[in-house]
Amino acid sequence: MIKLDYINVMDFWSKRYRNEGALWGYTPSVCAKTACDMIPDESDVLDIAAGYGRDIAYLAKKGHHVTGIDTSHVGIDYARDLLSNDSDVDVTLHEADFLSFPIEKQYDAVLCHRMLHLISKPDDIEKFVEKVFAATKVGGYIFIAARNPHDFSNDQMQEVEKGVAEYKNRPGHRISFWEEKRYKEIFGTHFDIIACEETSEIECSANPVASHITLMIARKTASEMTKTKPFRVIN
Ligand SMILES: C[S@@+](CC[C@H](N)C(=O)[O-])C[C@H]1O[C@@H](n2cnc3c(N)ncnc32)[C@H](O)[C@@H]1O
Helix, strand or coil: CCCCCHHHHHHHHHHHHHHHCCCCCCCCCHHHHHHHHHCCCCCEEEEECCCCCHHHHHHHHCCCEEEEEECCHHHHHHHHHHCCCCCCCEEEEEECCHHHCCCCCCEEEEEEECCHHHCCCHHHHHHHHHHHHHHEEEEEEEEEEEECHHHCCCCCEEEEECCEEEECCCCCCEEECCCHHHHHHHHCCCCEEEEEEEEEEEEECCEEEEEEEEEEEEECCCCCCCCCCCCCCCC
16 A cells, blocks of 8 residues: 655545546535625635635635635646636635745635645644734634544544544545634634534535534634744644
């Protein structure tokens, strides 16, 4: 069995999009729907790990100005195709790793649907939080959904660290689970958490079983990350 490293896990998504197309169909995620209910018209929105663009298309057609980032070149190509007939939407796409992406602009809302659980190294989680903070305007909202511990499957996964599982048939493909307590520990120091809601959506169209996720809705109210507590990632 080939051992995957994180880069290959990224390539894994390009292969999946190429082989399976729109993995979750074209209905928007809970992150995008919740954001649309809460943010003002014509907001600047950043969609981290936008995949093949289902949320970008939904938000842009509602009149928001959307920037999407994804490491998968196939995902970005599909997103471009999805929007090719909509000349009146304002969308910017980047094929890039969010963890090393230079943040040159701040957004009214930052979304990240089903990617945070793919980051398992504490330093990378810390980088993710810092980048999300840097990308959000003061007063702006973040909507982050990640797989929660109910998604652990004894048949398919083994626990490799506390709170981190690895697929048995895909060594290197790790899932770092998020639930309310963890969101509060990691994000609550820097953002005002409005709600954490457990929900589910299909694993993917080819395997339409429930995938359990927790959505965090939070707001940035401070202009600087708090320095009173040292930043610690507790797995
Ligand atoms: C489960 S998919 C979710 C896609 C999309 N948010 C959706 O719900 O339709 C995870 C996505 O995260 C992307 N991804 C993983 N790590 C990333 C990173 N460091 N920066 C940007 N995108 C990343 C993958 O390429 C993949 O498209």
